[in-house]
Amino acid sequence: MALDIAAASLQQARALAEAQAWPNVGQLQADIYALPFPPAGFDHLFISYLLEHLPDPLGGLLALKKGLKPGGSVVVVEGDHGSCYFHPATAEAQRAWQALITVQAALGGNSLIGRELYPLLRQAGFQNVVVSPRMVYIDHSQPELMDLFVRRTINPMVEGVKEQAMAMGLLDQAAWQKGIDDLYRLADSPAGTFCYTFFKAVAVKPLERGEE
């Protein structure tokens, strides 16, 4: 069951499931804080790049946990934009990256949530919480990975907040453009390196249901 509040995203999910001829993938439009499921119906939750966008990630986790069977498991995968650093680290490239964090915070999200998965899952009452970082390190010995990750994933993501960053006055037009250009130059340069870390958490809903 794929769940989203945005109809457009579900449309994409449906098209993908049809194109791949996946027979057992349902789509449902719903608000995570008011889920239309009976309690304790699911065996497993997979939560990916969701909590970073929620104004109340703990509330979201608690709402999802209600739908999970006691003894059921959860996997959470989130990034942490504060884990990102690179070389050469020009002032403008760092400011453009920082704008991504600031814009997401202004939208009510928290792009630094990866480092918080352990306390969040504990506070939500999960047990056996194990968090492991998944660090991406790229240098010029892996030009294909640099292309895929920096040029085609990271840089477009940064460019995606240009309008909001300008509107918030985080950088002027020239500084923004130099920051973006520097990030693309880094991806081309034999001296360029790039680091980013994802966090994966696994945990279990306790068999005792006292906390619900």
Place this chain on the structure above:
Amino acid sequence: MALDIAAASLQQARALAEAQAWPNVGQLQADIYALPFPPAGFDHLFISYLLEHLPDPLGGLLALKKGLKPGGSVVVVEGDHGSCYFHPATAEAQRAWQALITVQAALGGNSLIGRELYPLLRQAGFQNVVVSPRMVYIDHSQPELMDLFVRRTINPMVEGVKEQAMAMGLLDQAAWQKGIDDLYRLADSPAGTFCYTFFKAVAVKPLERGEE
């Protein structure tokens, strides 16, 4: 052969070697930019937390490489203070950590050098350069590691630059003390998490000696 420019450090190394009854460890006081060795005499170099302190890390690498036999290998281990992030990330704790980076830069070093090992070794003419990050992630599921790494290693290191940070006006006394207190509270808190990444590089000096 343990090499250092500081007599006090060599004294410690000598005492350790004697206490452990290591028969084959020599100590030599020397300037890394003017090493008293014939060229191409060593089979292997082990460089650890050195380049971060050099005003000219490339020059240091080149000087050390002269002493290495063609086909000889090198291992370099350095940290990267820009790889550090934590939760809770109070403004004062972040400023205290940033002071460590600023003070080391003012002393002519570069505590962000881990991310630069690949281009540095390539620029120094090494081949088969492979850099791998060694990330330390700690949450409250590992209280002993939190104690060893944050309370007994990281926090004293930050506290060590207090005098210079005050002299440089990076923080006032109250902000500094709150930053340090916050770092110790983090180590105690069930919600505290801490991340730091070391970088290890291995490489080989080419058999062709044209670049020397």
